[in-house]
Amino acid sequence: MMDSEPVVQGVGWDLSGEYPAADSAEIDADLETVGTLLADIERRNVALIPLLDDAASLTIESADDAIREAREIFARIERARKLVGDPETYAECCLSVDSQDEQAQALLGRLQSINKRFDELAEPLGQFLDLAPEEVVESYLDDPAVAPARFSVEHSRRRRHELLPLAEENLVTGLGEDGIHAWGRLYDQLSGTLTCEVTVGNELRTTGIAEAAGLMQKPDDKLRENAWRAINAAWDEHAESCAAAINAIAGWRLEMCRKRSARAGATVHYLDAPLHANRIQQETLDTVLKVAEEGIPLARRAALLQAKAYGKSHYGPWDNRAPAPVADGEAGGPIAYEEALDLIAGAYGEVEPAMGDFVRMMAEKNWIEGTVGPRKRPGAYCTGFLKSRTPRVYMTYTGGGSDVITLAHELGHAFHSWVMRDLPDSQRRYGMSIAETASTFGETIVRDALLRRADSPSAALDIVWEEAAALVTFILNIPTRFEFERNFHDARAERPVLPRELKTMMSAAWKKWYGESIGEGDPMFWASKLHFYISGLSFYNFPYLFGYLFSLGVYARREAFGDEFYPRYQALLRDTGRMTTEDLADKHLGVDLTQPDFWRDTLAMMEPRIDHFEALVNAQAQS
Ligand SMILES: [Zn+2]
The missing domain is CATH 1.20.140 (Butyryl-CoA Dehydrogenase, subunit A; domain 3)
Structure with a gap:
């Protein structure tokens, strides 16, 4: 069946307005x-x-x-x-x-x-x-x-006091290629070539790590668990190498902080660089983490409900990307591409007609790539051309509900760049903490629209599942990563941390955030998670948490602001490239991000959604 032409797919994009060919x-x-x-x-x-x-x-x-x-x-x-x-x-x-x-x-x-x-x-x-x-x-x-x-x-x-003399900065950059970045490349090599032995059904299969990770997105709970155990066993054999890499990467950064502190005559902390890059203050991060901690009961409840939907008593570290359990053919069929575009344009247009028009324009101009192809790369993204200032959306559209959500998400990114298209280039670049605002917004309005047209509880569960899963990821998993990375940097400042200690440290972080919702933590997560080995970026975790809550907070303002919402929303997006995040929120939402209220309101918005999720899981359990 898979060999024939796919039943549902999108249209190919048009790049000819930019260049005729790569060798032109x-x-x-x-x-x-x-x-x-x-x-x-x-x-x-x-x-x-x-x-x-x-x-x-x-x-x-x-x-x-x-x-x-x-x-x-x-x-x-x-x-x-x-x-x-x-x-x-x-x-x-x-x-x-x-x-x-x-x-x-x-x-x-x-x-x-x-x-x-x-x-x-x-x-x-x-x-x-x-x-x-x-x-x-x-x-x-x-x-x-x-x-x-x-x-x-x-x-x-703002970070000028930390700069070393030009010759030293150049020396560090030059040495870094075979220093800190070499450790990152070593890790990539390792993860690209590592194989593991996964039990699939009753046969033992040798697969690459990426393929095994793909199995963790399958609806078969046992298969996901097998894949996770196989991946961890493979990483455990390389625990010493990974420990050497992660210790060297953090060691390099800590040494740079020491050198910069000496130069600045003040302490340069390892969090200063990531906070600066995300244009947020330490105080804001502290508040976000504090409110995430307050959100633990709600997120654990969502995790336990996900477990319950799979008929088990605990959530597992292999459930992170688990789909909704497959309902017996009850969920509706695929959604045709044109229908999906109509649905998205309709949902966007309800916020403001111009937003619906934007979606239709993206389709008419063929700025969306949605075909199915054997040599296409997986994933989805939004990109754009600087000269023409036109966005493009990339994905593989096959008609699933999650494809519709992905399309809505990427179109949100495209809309963000579209409302900024007349601004000077120097004002069109924004930090990661704010980058997901328009995409999450687009995703949420379309998810609500999908939910309204869902004709059965299992179709509804499919849609709400992702929302609950996101809460678990952002409120439990992301802080677990942050907790580990911070504790690890503190320990590394004293001496290199042994593999055994890294495992203990990671397990403790899991325990702290997931608590009773899990039967076991993920002791090898410090080795299996690529993010800890991105040599050019540290703490590639808290911006996700920030972005998630910030964008839901913007969404939550839609009702409160009524007719005023759209002009405010548009103005906020336009300012993302020329303000700190705190100033942005103060100016357009009238909130103080360093204080907990805004974040608490946002989390509170998730509560009725998790109640709905609970009702759907219980209904499924009874059927
Ligand atoms: Zn995105």
Whole structure:
């Protein structure tokens, strides 16, 4: 049956408005312009580099020449960013649809060295703006072409005291390739080649880790558990290697914090960098975690209900991505692609007609890739082209309820970028903590619409299941990761942590958050979770928790604000690239994110939804 043409699929996207092909003359021309721009930046950098060692003593007069050059460099960086960014996006789009596309692969290879040079050449301007005295920076910003970048310049300057001298920063970056990043690559190598032995039915099957992880999304509880045990057994054999990697990655960061502290004359904490990147304050994070702790009973209740739906008394670490148990053919058939688009446009349009029009425009312009193809990459995402300022949505649409939700989610991202399309580029980049606002919003309104048309309790359970699962993930699993990572960094500051200790530490984190809802924790989670080994990013966890609660909080304001909601929502999205998250919430929602009220209201909104989930699970148990 799987060999024939799929019954339901979406339409292919149209990229021809950007470039005709990955090896086209148009791309060559853009990259040639990039080359010219970079050479020009290199020449102009000569006016900045000699000043960096003593940048703090600059005055408007002594920096006069440099300020003028800095503005010219800024303009070229912004222009080059588009011309190098669009071919890259184009190549990634091609490879998503055909992972074997050799022309796209060759293009990506070409872009690698251009990107490296670009980063290096952009560094002196960044340092100049970080290190120069305020009056010099004010003078620089006093120009209509540069003024829109004020927020990003000021935000970057908040960490200026930590900067090491340029030569040292460059040395660290250079050594990092075979230092901290090598450990990250080693982990990727390991996870890409590691195999495990999973019991499938009554045969023992050897699979890669990724394939086994795929089995953990199946409705067969025993199979999921087998896959999880097999994955953990495989990682356990490499516990020493993983421990070496995770200790080295954290050790590198802690050493950098020590060096930066010495330079700053104040403590630079390991959380400073991730908080800054997410544009939130420590106080806000503390409050979010505190409220997540208050949400533990509700989330454990959801976890236990998920377990109950599978006829068991405890939730297992292998249940994280479990689907709703398969109802006996009761759930409705696939939803045709056009029907899904209508449904989404309808739900979006209920918030504001312009939002529904946006969904229809995305479909009419063929900016959505939804076909089924043998060489397509898995997953879904939203991307966009910088020159044309047009978004694209990528997915494989097969008509399941979760596909409709995924489409609604990605269209939310696209809408976010669409409402920002007329803003200067320097105001269109936002942090991860805020990135999921529009997508979660779109997801939630469409889920509610799907729920209204669900014609049976099992169809309804399918939809509410994901909502309950998200609560468990965000309120229990994400804080577990944060708890471990924080405790681990504290312990690592004393000495490298042994594999045995890492297991104990991880199990304790599971126990703290999941408590009585689980029969056992996941002692190998510190090795099996890729996020702990992303060498370029630390604490790749709390932004998820923040983003989840923040976006639900925005959704919750829809009723309260009534007719005023849409203009406020749109204004909020437009400001995401030029404000801290606290300022954004204060201005558009009138709430103080450092205080618990907003977060508590948001969690309270989930309570009736979990009540509904409970009723559906109980109904299913009785049928
Ligand atoms: Zn998303």
